[in-house]
Amino acid sequence: MAKRTRMELAAVTLAPASYSPSVSSSTIHSLDDGCLTHVFSFLMPIPDRYSIALVCHRWRYLACHPRLWLRVERSTKNTSEPGVFPNLQDAISAARPGDTILISPCRDHIACNIQIKKPLCLIGGGELPDDTVLTCSRGSESALEFLSTCKITNLTIRTELGYCLLHRSGRLTIEGCILQCEENPLDYLSFPIISTATVPNAFRQSLKEHGNDSITVAQTRIEGGAKAVFTSGNLALQRVRAIYTRSCIFFWFEVGEQEL
Amino acid sequence: MGKTIKLISGDGEMFEVEEAVAFQSNIIKSLADEDNADDCIPLPRVDSQILSKVLEFCRKHANSPSVHTKFAAIPSELCPKHDGSAAGASSSESSSAHSETCRACYDAVMKLVQWDLEFVKVDLDLIHHLLKAANYLDIEDLMFMAVEGAANAIRGNNPEEIRKLFDLENDFTPEEEKEILKEYSWLDDPFEP
Numbered sequence: 001m002a003k004r005t006r007m008e009l010a011a012v013t014l015a016p017a018s019y020s021p022s023v024s025s026s027t028i029h030s031l032d033d034g035c036l037t038h039v040f041s042f043l044m045p046i047p048d049r050y051s052i053a054l055v056c057h058r059w060r061y062l063a064c065h066p067r068l069w070l071r072v073e074r075s076t077k078n079t080s081e082p083g084v085f086p087n088l089q090d091a092i093s094a095a096r097p098g099d100t101i102l103i104s105p106c107r108d109h110i111a112c113n114i115q116i117k118k119p120l121c122l123i124g125g126g127e128l129p130d131d132t133v134l135t136c137s138r139g140s141e142s143a144l145e146f147l148s149t150c151k152i153t154n155l156t157i158r159t160e161l162g163y164c165l166l167h168r169s170g171r172l173t174i175e176g177c178i179l180q181c182e183e184n185p186l187d188y189l190s191f192p193i194i195s196t197a198t199v200p201n202a203f204r205q206s207l208k209e210h211g212n213d214s215i216t217v218a219q220t221r222i223e224g225g226a227k228a229v230f231t232s233g234n235l236a237l238q239r240v241r242a243i244y245t246r247s248c249i250f251f252w253f254e255v256g257e258q259e260l
Numbered sequence: 261m262g263k264t265i266k267l268i269s270g271d272g273e274m275f276e277v278e279e280a281v282a283f284q285s286n287i288i289k290s291l292a293d294e295d296n297a298d299d300c301i302p303l304p305r306v307d308s309q310i311l312s313k314v315l316e317f318c319r320k321h322a323n324s325p326s327v328h329t330k331f332a333a334i335p336s337e338l339c340p341k342h343d344g345s346a347a348g349a350s351s352s353e354s355s356s357a358h359s360e361t362c363r364a365c366y367d368a369v370m371k372l373v374q375w376d377l378e379f380v381k382v383d384l385d386l387i388h389h390l391l392k393a394a395n396y397l398d399i400e401d402l403m404f405m406a407v408e409g410a411a412n413a414i415r416g417n418n419p420e421e422i423r424k425l426f427d428l429e430n431d432f433t434p435e436e437e438k439e440i441l442k443e444y445s446w447l448d449d450p451f452e453p
Contacts (some may be wrong), residue, residue, distance in 0.1 A: 029427070035391060035407075042411035050450035054419040054440060056431050119447055151446040173446040202295065 022055040037062050045098030069100045069123075074109065088098065088122075088134065089114050103155065105131035111158050112140035117147045119170075124154035129178045129221075133158060142166035142194075151180065152177060161186060167195040167255075171217045181224030191230040192222045198233035214256035229255055266300040267315075273308035274300065277315055284318040287436035305396050310389045317402050320375060351419055376401075380409025384425060387413070419450070 031039075040063055043049050053063040070091045071084045082108040085091040091099055091101045103109060105126030111134035124132030133156040135144035142163040144152075149170035156178040157164040164179040165172070179192035197213035214235065222228045228251070229237050236258040243250045265282040267275045293303040303311065380387060382385050387409045394402035414422055423430060432440070444450045 031388065031391065031410075035395075039407050039410045039414070040408055043414060046447070046449075046453070047453050048415055050444055050447075051417065051419050052414060052422060054432070055422050055426075056428050058430070060440065079309065098447065121446070149446070149448050171448065211301040251430070 033062060037065065037067055044096055045100075046096075047098075049098065060118050066102060068191075069102045070095055071102050071104065071125075072109065073104045074106050086226070091105045092116060092120065095120055103134070107133040109134045110113055111143040112136050113142060113145065113147045115147060116150055119149045121150065122152045122155060124156070124177075126154070129154045129156050129176055132156060136162060136164070137159065138162075146170055146172050151175070156180065157192075158182070159190065161190055163190070163194045164192045165194070166216055167193065167197055167212045167213075169197050171213065174215065174217045174220050176219045178221040179223070179228075180221075184223055188226045190225045191227065192225050193217075193229045193255070195229070195235050196233050197231075197235055197257055201236060212257055214254060217251055217253050217255075219250050219252065222251055223248070229253075232253060234258070261371045266287070267311065268300045268302045268309040269306055269311045270304045273311075275308075275311060275315060277319070278322065280322040281315060281318045284321055284401070285399045287396070287398045303397070306393050310393050313386070313390065314393050314397065314399070314402065317376075317379060317405075318399065320379075321401055365432070376405045377408070377412075380405050380407070380412070384413055385409070 012258060036059070040049060040052060044053070049063050049068070049245075053060045069083075072086075072088050072091045073084055074086065076085070078206050085094065088101070088103065092114060095101060095118065097189070098120075100121040100123060102125050105124065110130070113136075118119075126132045127211065132154065136159040138160040140159075140162055142165065143157050143159055144164070145166040145168060147168045150171070151173040153167075153173075153175040154177065158180040160182050164181065166176070174193075181190040181192055193215065195213075195215060199212050201205055231237070235255045237253060237255055239252065240253040264276050265279055265288065267277065267282065267288070269275065274420045279292075282292070288303075308313070318414065332411055369403060380390070390402060390406075391406040393399075394406050411427055417431075441443070
């Protein structure tokens with residue numbers, strides 16, 4: 001390759017086109033997508049990334065783009081990339097409140113007693129919830145334990161013994177998931193969902209800024225276990241709907257304050 | 261004064277700076293490595309006003325530990341242990357580990373970080389020019405700080421305030437805005453830090 005002259009190197013376009021130092025302040029517009037995404041990655045999800053999603057269409061597209069999500073990938077070749085983690089526990093530890101974690105479609109993710117104490121959204125990366133499976137082995141109490149408002153979607157959570165989801169507090173949203181407990185003689189110890197949350201009395205309720213602790217389930221398959229939901233606090237199962245298909249049942253229901 | 265490099269801005273002004281200062285830019289470094297070291301290096305894409313700001317930054321960083329860009333997004337508490345961003349989590353380990361054990365280095369880095377944060381407390385127009393210059397000249401630390409400067413301009417503002425700052429139009433219909441807020445309804449308070 002011929003040696004480049006100094007002039008040629010100096011003329012190489014590295015920056016986006018049409019740099020003009022004398023243009024007015026609207027030049028901030030000409031920041032390209034990559035640059036803006038880089039800026040957005042420096043912002044905390046709550047509240048800033050949500051604020052910028054309401055600025056305009058372009059910013060919303062970039063702010064909600066999976067490039068800003070954390071990723072869980074089992075294969076080791078990607079682990080040097082920032083934002084990519086080999087397991088869910090590591091991703092959750094590194095995540096900031098309001099972050100979204102994309103879990104790669106793979107059937108051997110491990111989830112044992114993972115506590116989630118900050119608002120997070122977990123998304124299965126496959127086309128169907130069946131594609132992304134989190135398994136909780138025998139010996140662990142639950143796959144995921146929620147102490148904060150969270151959302152999970154498009155995932156399969158499977159336990160060998162114990163609970164799929166242990167809900168302590170916060171508003172939990174489960175959408176388009178599959179919760180499976182293995183069939184075994186100790187079924188009475190095994191529940192797809194268990195909630196220990198307690199709705200406070202009327203006085204304390206008025207002090208609470210946000211909605212009460214609750215679970216909202218939509219379009220989710222629940223299989224195995226003694227029963228779908230066990231509540232040891234004073235939340236109640238209500239508004240149950242089910243759609244039966246040939247092979248499975250989809251549920252919609254809520255677990256919340258008993259409505260009179 | 262050690263070996264110097266001559267740079268010519270886009271509008272024809274000449275800047276003579278020490279090598280250590282100029283070589284913060286990987287582009288200048290590779291251009292200087294070429295044949296004749298006496299000649300000037302032309303930078304047609306950077307005008308004198310921006311170049312002098314860039315060189316001010318480079319002068320400050322010339323003889324400093326170059327660790328601070330390895331810290332992920334600089335948090336307000338300026339604590340190197342605090343990981344403010346998911347990205348870069350792994351790369352911050354070795355440099356912050358050193359800063360934690362070497363007190364002198366830690367203090368120097370913290371001072372530098374403070375200076376940098378002040379340096380980018382400027383209007384968005386200048387930050388934009390610094391971003392482009394840092395990209396063009398390939399100056400990692402300046403790129404990092406310019407991005408931080410832009411992010412800082414956004415932090416804590418509501419959508420309308422951000423639009424004003426960046427001179428953007430709200431192209432959402434009220435229905436679209438409602439849809440977006442509905443998507444966030446799983447969160448308790450997405451706009452409350």
